[in-house]
Amino acid sequence: DGGITQSPKYLFRKEGQNVTLSCEQNLNHDAMYWYRQDPGQGLRLIYYSQIVNDFQKGDIAEGYSVSREKKESFPLTVTSAQKNPTAFYLCASSPPGTFTDTQYFGPGTRLTVL
Amino acid sequence: GNSVTQMEGPVTLSEEAFLTINCTYTATGYPSLFWYVQYPGEGLQLLLKATKADDKGSNKGFEATYRKETTSFHLEKGSVQVSDSAVYFCALASGNTPLVFGKGTRLSVIA
Numbered sequence: 001d002g003g004i005t006q007s008p009k010y011l012f013r014k015e016g017q018n019v020t021l022s023c024e025q026n027l028n029h030d031a032m033y034w035y036r037q038d039p040g041q042g043l044r045l046i047y048y049s050q051i052v053n054d055f056q057k058g059d060i061a062e063g064y065s066v067s068r069e070k071k072e073s074f075p076l077t078v079t080s081a082q083k084n085p086t087a088f089y090l091c092a093s094s095p096p097g098t099f100t101d102t103q104y105f106g107p108g109t110r111l112t113v114l
Numbered sequence: 115g116n117s118v119t120q121m122e123g124p125v126t127l128s129e130e131a132f133l134t135i136n137c138t139y140t141a142t143g144y145p146s147l148f149w150y151v152q153y154p155g156e157g158l159q160l161l162l163k164a165t166k167a168d169d170k171g172s173n174k175g176f177e178a179t180y181r182k183e184t185t186s187f188h189l190e191k192g193s194v195q196v197s198d199s200a201v202y203f204c205a206l207a208s209g210n211t212p213l214v215f216g217k218g219t220r221l222s223v224i225a
Binding site: 004006033040041042043044045048058090092098099100102103104105106107108 | 145146148150155156157158159160163165203207208209210211212213215216217218
């Protein structure tokens with residue numbers, strides 16, 4: 001079955017630690033995205049990548065970093081510089097083309113910083 | 115820049131009631147419009163989309179019409195079921211701008 005996997009589903013970290021969230025897709029999609037979801041805030045774009053070895057900042061990139069070394073993988077690192085990292089993180093991918101293509105989402109990772 | 119405004123929830127309806135969730139947008143050019151749905155504990159999935167003015171998107175009994183004159187894309191369903199309980203997001207994208215989401219509307223349907 002094709003799809004997007006995110007692991008782990010729940011993640012707990014101590015304040016001041018960096019943490020990396022995994023996102024893998026086997027849909028052969030070129031574009032991948034990371035969103036942050038907070039209650040009552042909707043989804044906000046953190047980073048996106050339209051092609052391997054290239055990525056752009058979204059609306060709330062500060063305190064986050066990404067890499068895109070393989071087409072299938074787009075890991076997100078939440079650094080200690082992120083002031084309020086506790087949130088639900090969603091990864092998505094879409095076929096090559098414009099941003100108007102449908103995005104396919106993973107099940108999300110809930111990060112709690114203690 | 116592009117933005118989406120949707121009605122705040124939560125919305126609580128009895129089973130078989132009529133549903134409307136309002137969505138209006140601000141955009142340059144000719145965006146595509148989407149409704150995504152998020153069931154409890156899951157990621158989002160596309161519910162329906164429309165790519166040009168007067169297009170109607172439909173899926174699973176839900177419908178929305180792209181109204182350029184009123185910059186709206188309201189979601190409707192004639193008879194909701196308990197299984198429709200979820201959070202619904204209106205979103206838009208244009209050729210050079212990634213998806214922009216509304217804040218979401220939580221729908222609870224009671225039997």
